[in-house]
Amino acid sequence: MKTIAMFIAFTGFRDEEYTVPKKLLEAAGVKVVTVSTAKGLARGKFGATASVDKTIAGINPADYDALALVGGPGALEQLDNPEVHGLFKKAAELGKVIGAICISPVALAHAGLLKGKKAACWPDGAGELKKAGADYTGAEVETDGKLVTAGGPVAAEKYGRALVELLKPAGYSKNYF
Numbered sequence: 307m308k309t310i311a312m313f314i315a316f317t318g319f320r321d322e323e324y325t326v327p328k329k330l331l332e333a334a335g336v337k338v339v340t341v342s343t344a345k346g347l348a349r350g351k352f353g354a355t356a357s358v359d360k361t362i363a364g365i366n367p368a369d370y371d372a373l374a375l376v377g378g379p380g381a382l383e384q385l386d387n388p389e390v391h392g393l394f395k396k397a398a399e400l401g402k403v404i405g406a407i408c409i410s411p412v413a414l415a416h417a418g419l420l421k422g423k424k425a426a427c428w429p430d431g432a433g434e435l436k437k438a439g440a441d442y443t444g445a446e447v448e449t450d451g452k453l454v455t456a457g458g459p460v461a462a463e464k465y466g467r468a469l470v471e472l473l474k475p476a477g478y479s480k481n482y483f
Contacts, residue, residue, distance in 0.1 A: 307335060307336070307337050307474045307475070308335070308336045308337070308370070308372070308375055308475045309336065309337040309338075309339060309370050309371055309372075310331060310336055310337070310338055310339070310370060310371060310373070310403075310469065310473070311339045311341050311360070311361070311365055311367075311370045311372070311373045311374070311375065311461055312324065312327070312328060312338055312339070312340055312341065312374050312376060313342065313373070313374065313375045313378045313390065314340060314341070314348055314349070314356060314358075314373075314378075315342065315343075315376070315378055315379075315380025315381050315383070315385060315387055316342045316343045316344050316346075316349075316358070316380070316384060317348070317370075317380050317384075318347050318349070318350070318351050318378050318379040318380025318383075318384075319348060319349075319351065319354075319376050319377075319378040319380060319381065319383070319388040320350065320351055320376060320377045320378030320379075320381075320407075320458075320459055321350035321351060321352045321353070321410055321444060321458065322459045322462045323376045323377050323378065323407045323408055323433045323456075323458070323459055323462050323465075324340075324350065324356060324376045324409060324465050325333040325354055326355070326381065326462035326465075326466055327374070327405075327407075327462060327463075327465055327466030327469060328340075328466075329466070330415055330466035330467060330469075330470055331399060331461065331466060331469060331473075332356055332471045334473075334475050334482070335424070335475040335477065336371075336469075336470065336473055336475050337432075339359045339360060339370070340356050340357065340358050340359045340360075340409070341358065341359065341360050341361070341362060341365055341465050342356075342361065342362070342384075342430070343361065343362060343384050343385075344361060345358050345360075345361060346358060347422045349360055349410060349483065351378050351379055351380075362389055362390060363389070363473045364399040365393055366404060367383060367393055367394075367396045368396075368398035368419045370402060370438065371402060371403060372397075372402055372403035372405065372472070372473055373394055373397045373402060373403075373404065373405070373471065373472055374405035374407075374469065375390075375394075375405070375407070375410035375411075375413055375414070376404040376408070376411045377406075377407050377408020377409045377412075377458065378408065378409075381389070381408065381409050381410045381413070382409055382410070382412060382413065382447070382472060385410065385413055385450040386410075386412060386413040386416055390417075390419075391413065391416060391417035394417050394419060394454050395417055397417065398419055399431070401452065402452065403452045403453075403454070403472045404407075404419065404452060404453050404454075405455070405456075405465070405468075405469050406427070406455050406456075406458070407455070407457075407458065407461065407462065407465050408427065408428045408452075408457070408458045408459065409427065409428045409430060409431050410427075410429060410439075411425055411427035411428035411435060411455045412427060412431040412434045413463065414455070415431075415434050415435045415437070415438035415440055416434070416438065417475045418438065420435055420438050420439065420440035420453075420455075421438060421439035421440065422439060422440075422441070422479045423441065423450045423451075423453055424438055424440075424441045424443050424448045424449075424450040425440040425442055425443065425448055425450065425453070426442070426443055426444070426446065426447060426448040426455045426456055426461070427442070427455060427456075427457060428443045428451065429457070430456045431442075431457075432444070444457075445457070445470065446460065446461040446464055447464045447465050447468050449463050449468050449471075449472070452472060454468040454469055454472060456468075460465065
């Protein structure tokens with residue numbers, strides 16, 4: 307079974323950027339592990355809750371097929387830091403699938419993972435992506451190798467499908483959905 311670690315802000319993750327891709331991934335047979343800065347019940351911007359399975363300190367990228375960052379108002383404040391950057395750099399070195407949606411591609415840019423890559427993000431983060439050497443396209447979803455980035459909540463379903471496509475769980479076909 308394929309496994310993805312989805313990183314969310316403990317307070318202020320964007321509800322649909324977590325719930326929609328999670329639902330699609332689980333429907334395709336991918337195990338979703340929810341990661342945050344603390345254990346307990348994380349709260350989304352609009353009231354969704356998520357039970358945190360692991361803290362950031364308990365993550366080893368080698369144990370997962372993919373790592374993904376969820377956006378929202380708490381994303382950069384809580385997830386754009388050297389510890390998270392290191393985990394995503396290690397995942398990239400190991401050839402893992404990497405995802406980020408909304409403002410969270412900025413954390414990947416700060417980690418040095420978007421240089422020379424096509425990338426999408428919430429428009430407010432475009433300058434940071436360009437400054438880090440990314441090819442900001444303004445698309446809803448952008449896939450470049452094993453990297454998938456998306457612009458925000460409107461793209462949550464396309465982003466989730468792109469993650470499933472990159473992970474290709476057993477029994478998956480493009481007609482799966």
